[in-house]
Amino acid sequence: MTTETPENLNFRLGMIRRHLKGVGRVVLVLSGKGGVGKSVISAALAAQLAGAGKRVGLIDADVYGPSAALLFNSNSLPEENEGGLTPPMVDGVNLMSVDLFASGRPIPLTGHGASQVVLELLALTDWGKLDFLIVDMPPATGDIMLTLTSVGGNQLEAIVVTMPDVLSTSVAHRVLELLHSGGTPTMGVLENMSRSSGRRSVGKGRGPRALAKEFDVKFLGAIPYDPKVAEAVNEQDIGALLSTGFAKELRRSVASRLLQ
Amino acid sequence: MHELSLVNGILQAVEETAKENGGNVKSFKVGVGELAQFDLRIVRQLLEDTRRGTPLQDVEVAIEVEQSKMRCMSCGNEWNFRQLSGQMSEEEKEMVHFLPELLNSFAKCPSCSGSFFEIESGRSVRLIEVVFDD
Numbered sequence: 001m002t003t004e005t006p007e008n009l010n011f012r013l014g015m016i017r018r019h020l021k022g023v024g025r026v027v028l029v030l031s032g033k034g035g036v037g038k039s040v041i042s043a044a045l046a047a048q049l050a051g052a053g054k055r056v057g058l059i060d061a062d063v064y065g066p067s068a069a070l071l072f073n074s075n076s077l078p079e080e081n082e083g084g085l086t087p088p089m090v091d092g093v094n095l096m097s098v099d100l101f102a103s104g105r106p107i108p109l110t111g112h113g114a115s116q117v118v119l120e121l122l123a124l125t126d127w128g129k130l131d132f133l134i135v136d137m138p139p140a141t142g143d144i145m146l147t148l149t150s151v152g153g154n155q156l157e158a159i160v161v162t163m164p165d166v167l168s169t170s171v172a173h174r175v176l177e178l179l180h181s182g183g184t185p186t187m188g189v190l191e192n193m194s195r196s197s198g199r200r201s202v203g204k205g206r207g208p209r210a211l212a213k214e215f216d217v218k219f220l221g222a223i224p225y226d227p228k229v230a231e232a233v234n235e236q237d238i239g240a241l242l243s244t245g246f247a248k249e250l251r252r253s254v255a256s257r258l259l260q
Numbered sequence: 261m262h263e264l265s266l267v268n269g270i271l272q273a274v275e276e277t278a279k280e281n282g283g284n285v286k287s288f289k290v291g292v293g294e295l296a297q298f299d300l301r302i303v304r305q306l307l308e309d310t311r312r313g314t315p316l317q318d319v320e321v322a323i324e325v326e327q328s329k330m331r332c333m334s335c336g337n338e339w340n341f342r343q344l345s346g347q348m349s350e351e352e353k354e355m356v357h358f359l360p361e362l363l364n365s366f367a368k369c370p371s372c373s374g375s376f377f378e379i380e381s382g383r384s385v386r387l388i389e390v391v392f393d394d
Binding site for chain 1: 266365
């Protein structure tokens with residue numbers, strides 16, 4: 001008689017793989033660093049792809065600072081069904097976030113607790129058929145990134161977002177190194193809140209364009225700082241966000257490539 | 261009814277483990293954490309209904325309730341979910357039913373009112389072991 005040990009029995013990983021089977025492409029939006037605009041980029045990108053007629057999901061994997069529910073101005077709870085939880089559809093996007101459950105309350109979790117929440121959300125969410133699942137990643141290179149890159153399979157690709165300053169590009173460099181060593185396909189580097197079109201970093205160091213070249217991935221574009229983004233975010237109005245110059249550049253740099 | 265999704269996940273994991281091991285499953289054990297607040301009769305019934313007509317139909321299944329234990333990271337106090345009964349609304353308990361870690365959002369240490377505590381046991385459903393005939 002043999003007994004299988006618990007480490008091999010994390011059945012949630014199998015549930016995640018099965019729930020991702022109907023998803024065409026899983027796009028991780030990550031930077032390693034907070035404050036570079038990942039959440040706004042993820043939300044706008046999801047809404048743009050949905051606006052182009054694609055079936056789109058967005059999961060907010062930043063459980064310490066979830067913002068997708070705020071950006072989409074949604075507090076609808078997912079619905080229970082036999083396959084798990086059906087995410088609410090908001091502005092054409094199937095939205096899943098821990099904040100739909102926590103409703104703005106603090107979420108004081110250990111690192112292990114945070115990755116458990118993301119695992120549970122991914123295991124329970126019944127996405128159905130999607131063309132794209134956009135994953136708004138947390139600002140870290142820990143368990144959540146490791147889990148997602150290990151279960152995403154061959155649908156997975158990453159977009160690394162960075163600002164032009166050396167603090168952002170140095171962390172983006174580490175993220176690219178991890179993606180490269182883990183064999184995760186990387187769509188490219190996207191510069192946000194740009195002042196220099198990716199040619200050089202602010203201060204000493206490599207610019208986003210050089211970063212892309214070093215890792216042999218595309219430099220997707222440089223999106224200039226746009227004060228209208230803050231206005232649209234404050235209004236929690238995705239429509240207003242999509243009408244900004246920021247969104248126009250994002251469409252050109254990323255959404256149009258994903259739609260090709 | 262997301263219990264069914266979890267039960268299906270467990271059964272599929274048992275079947276996959278059996279395939280990997282190339283052996284016949286003799287029994288498996290499922291732990292149901294107190295924080296998930298599942299009705300055990302429903303979990304048991306779902307386990308019976310879902311494996312009917314599958315290779316796992318006649319396998320022994322043990323279901324074990326796992327009591328919750330939380331430990332405050334500020335004062336070291338240990339407590340369980342039942343001790344929080346007056347502290348949380350039904351709606352908040354329902355959120356914990358979906359995502360047990362959200363206990364950290366809705367409850368505080370009964371001793372020092374601290375928000376930073378660890379859930380040491382009893383969080384949700386888990387597959388504890390699968391035993392094979394050699």
